[in-house]
Amino acid sequence: TVVTNLCVLQDYYNVDVSHIKTQYFYQLSKFISEIIEHPVPLTAPVIGQNAFAESFGIHVEGVLKDQKTYFIIPPALVGQKQSIVLGQTTGPEAVAEFLAENGYGFLEVDYTREQLQELTLEIQSYCIENKRISETETKLLVEHYFQKEPLQSKIVLDDFEIKATTNNFKVKISLIMDNGQRKQGEGEDSELISAIVNTLKNILGFESMTCE
Structure with missing residues (x-):
């Protein structure tokens, strides 16, 4: 975190750290983790899988408008990506982002705001009952909602x-x-x-x- 902070504030500290390839930090941490057989905590700063993840509704809305709202360090600086985690506090903005990223269409073009709100409530209810929801589970739930048919019998x-x-x-x-x-x-x-x-x-x- 010291190096990444210096990268962001190098003008303030008058320090040149451009020779350090910070974009490999995330992959390097995963590589070392596998070698020593000790997982990196999901919420570890900078290198944790969820270090740049947001799920709380109002936070997601802010991040989608301007990444710097909650992330002082740009995820790409350390080889990470911003991610929106769906959960109990998920808001419509996060669900709309998930739908767009996974090819399910766009608000007011492929589905209405009312449908988005209903789907958000379904995802929240699922998370309350099951504690969490994976990407696969979310896709199944989305397809079930839009098709209005029982989930297919499949594993x-x-x-x-x-x-x-x-x-x-x-x-x-x-x-x-x-x-x-x-x-x-x-x-x-x-x-x-x-x-x-x-x-x-x-x-x-x-x-x-x-x-x-």
Whole structure:
């Protein structure tokens, strides 16, 4: 944070830090984190995944109008991106931004303000019940709302992680079930495919499962 602050205030401190490639800070922190097997806290300043995330309605509105309102350090300076996190305090502006970024259209062109308000309330209700909402869950909820049809009976991959050790593979998988519930599980084996199958068996409760 010292270096990034100097970058922002270098004229004030009369210090030249242009030789420091701050745009690689985020990727470097992730690389080191994987090597030492110690995750970076999500809210860690500058390098945390949520360091430049906003969810509170009035904050989101301010950030969308002018990034400097809440972020003194530009996210791009350290290789990060500004992100809008949907949650219990999400406002219509954040939902509209999500819809635009993910190809669902624009306010007053593809949907009305009344529809936006209804969808915002649905997202807030979902977050109150489930504590959080992933991007995949949000997309399913949006599609369900606009189609006005029951969610299709399908399982969606929410997150997937593989760690290779000397002797085996460790797999973590998160699935969104057809009822919207998130299920997570872990598995391991000396072969990658078997590790994935074992993980799915643990999540879905299958006693026997083969992969062809």
